[in-house]
Amino acid sequence: MVVDVVLKPEISDPQGQAVLGALGRLGHGSIASVRQGKHFVLEVDGTPDEAELKQIGETLLANPVIEDVELHLSTD
């Protein structure tokens, strides 16, 4: 399973803003905004329990007070 975590839109992201500033200095003026997040890759033994994976994503990998979480299940 892949879990992507990003700060909620209303929470300011100074790290993303620092990356944006660097991009501007490098001449990439067309980049309008940058949001920095986290990317987790989980390997599951046996059949994944979707409810369990959802709970892991929403209670440990992300803090719902400040972050949004996206879960991507794949079976390859």
Place this chain on the structure above:
Amino acid sequence: MRIGVLTFPGSLDDVDAARAVRLAGGEPVALWHADHDLKDVDAVILPGGFSYGDYLRAGAIAARAPLMQDVVARANDGMPVLGICNGFQVLCEAGLLPGALTRNSHLHFRNRDQVLTVERSDTAWTGDYATGQRIVIPVKNGEGRYVAADADLDRLEGEGRVVFRYTDGNPNGSSRDIAGVTSENGRVVGLMPHPEHAVEDLTGPSTDGLGFFTSVLKAAVAA
């Protein structure tokens, strides 16, 4: 009066916290995160540092430590708990306090003596201060910017849950200059600045921090 100081892998300020308890007249009791043993303490301090190297999010993994389950259960029964810096981050991650601590808005680690205004003098940890009193204690953090949704901040302000506010400058971009908050019952307090580093003239900018540790001795007796 037995005051537990909980050490996680990566805690830094547990020794200073224990020393502050002793100077205030309490008996510090060392607690270890992996035990399920609160050793009959009357209150618990979660010290500053970098538990688990701040991996995942500051305080996130420590908040799920075995002993934290016991701390949460006892806190819900009214045991006083103080979270300092990383300990504040742990309390927010554990759900004992609202909001979250995020990367400082200017991205720099900030280390300086900080003026705070005490807004609540009726919590378990602030009874020896006066409402409106200004104190000077060190602040030192990289992820100390207090945030919550605007509606939640409005609710916290309405309920009088803001205990400390940064004064004469906000070191990390915290919403509404919030430096510390408390639980609904006033027994759990968390703040980013470090009262345990301001308990002796020799090593601190003041002795203003001592009041935390003297206050709880009375609060725990009263409980």
